[in-house]
């Protein structure tokens with residue numbers, strides 16, 4: 423059994439160098455020297471992701487909770503130093519000034535990991551006190567450097583420069599296993615922990631077991647965005663497949679004989695909520711075993727697509743399924759085939775997978791698709807998709823393999839850019855070129871139920887320097903209080919924000935975070951009580967499957 427202290431020390435060593443080879447050597451030596459059952463949790467903790475991606479649990483400790491727990495454990499009010507680079511660092515600096523000494527048994531890796539699991543599992547009444555107690559138990563036993571890493575892990579601010587990529591790289595360099603095998607296993611397993619464990623403790627054969635398995639969902643391949651048909655064709659030279667992008671829910675279908683299972687984009691089993699689709703697949707698909715992908719939409723009596731929100735009343739809902747089947751009929755449109763009767767098609771070209779799909783799909787609909795040769799062609803198809811009431815189109819490289827879990831450029835989505843109206847609730851003083859301005863804006867949406875403004879992201883992008891500078895005095899006027907480098911303000915300044923996608927967030931109380939947010943305009947015409955709501959963001963995230 424190994425000490426959590428070793429993991430924290432490794433974090434420190436990794437943080438002290440940017441050299442990739444050194445990272446690989448340090449991580450490799452570390453993982454090879456811990457107990458086999460520690461490899462998976464330690465690997466996840468190192469990259470700051472406590473649970474596997476395919477696991478919906480989150481630790482969800484807010485900054486306020488961390489402060490509360492730490493103050494209780496130490497028995498003093500927190501004082502933040504101005505030089506801390508992140509929360510973990512700030513905690514470490516404060517504990518040092520307090521001459522902090524841990525009490526009780528030293529922490530083992532598995533103690534920490536299991537406590538995180540218990541924190542994630544604590545729900546319902548009394549859970550706040552329970553979470554506080556569990557976290558306090560860890561801090562009491564933690565040395566300064568361990569407290570730093572616990573803080574980083576539970577607040578989701580890892581910042582030691584260990585990405586999933588560098589961890590995989592370390593596995594490649596420290597084992598005899600080919601890089602492609604490791605990468606593929608990671609795509610299929612959706613859990614670097616399981617991959618690290620298999621690679622180090624079991625070797626190549628063990629890793630092979632993480633290959634595609636009927637009945638175990640794999641992470642769906644994702645798309646990047648393109649602004650225009652022209653841009654898409656520059657990225658993927660024609661001929662390129664254009665498909666309608668239907669505004670529904672993605673389903674991954676695993677058929678093993680008569681047993682059919684449907685999985686959502688988050689890999690949860692949604693078969694019970696959509697039984698008619700399982701029946702249809704069972705009777706129509708011309709294969710004993712298959713893994714297929716498609717989009718399911720809600721339709722009206724004339725077969726036209728109904729809004730996404732209506733579909734959401736069915737997906738995952740297991741009560742009154744029969745009534746719901748009458749009220750909200752759905753239709754499945756297939757677009758990919760990943761496996762059939764013992765043969766895996768992940769490495770086959772998109773064009774070939776489509777052909778196989780056509781052959782086995784029977785009367786199950788496929789998404790409307792057209793191989794596009796030029797911009798005019800593509801624009802016509804996009805127009806047709808929009809006129810038929812769909813979101814836009816997907817452009818797919820005919821030659822591309824299926825890369826689970828990757829958001830690459832082999833699939834490009836063309837759909838209108840969405841923006842949200844949000845309000846600035848806090849702002850951080852900039853540094854370097856931005857010294858002297860409040861530059862990093864904390865953006866919040868409104869909680870429809872409580873009226874609270876909850877943070878959903880931060881950005882220093884989008885505005886010109888002059889606009890940022892002029893924002894500073896406005897924000898200072900609205901200041902309510904200040905902590906380390908951050909000025910909190912009354913929620914008055916409404917901004918229009920563009921973003922790339924919405925993700926589930928363990929850090930924000932709102933539970934969601936915008937990726938690549940940028941401010942596109944000030945909206946003085948809007949007041950904070952009319953901005954977008956947390957509920958809207960959650961619905962958008964569900965739609966994105968985040």
Ligand code: AMP
Pocket residue numbers: 642645665666667668669670671672687717757789816835965966967
């Ligand atoms: P987005 O959610 O905007 O990242 O777009 C990707 C999502 O579009 C996928 O996860 C699918 O749920 C959905 N989608 C709709 N039509 C298609 C299609 N023809 N091919 C792939 N994905 C599609």
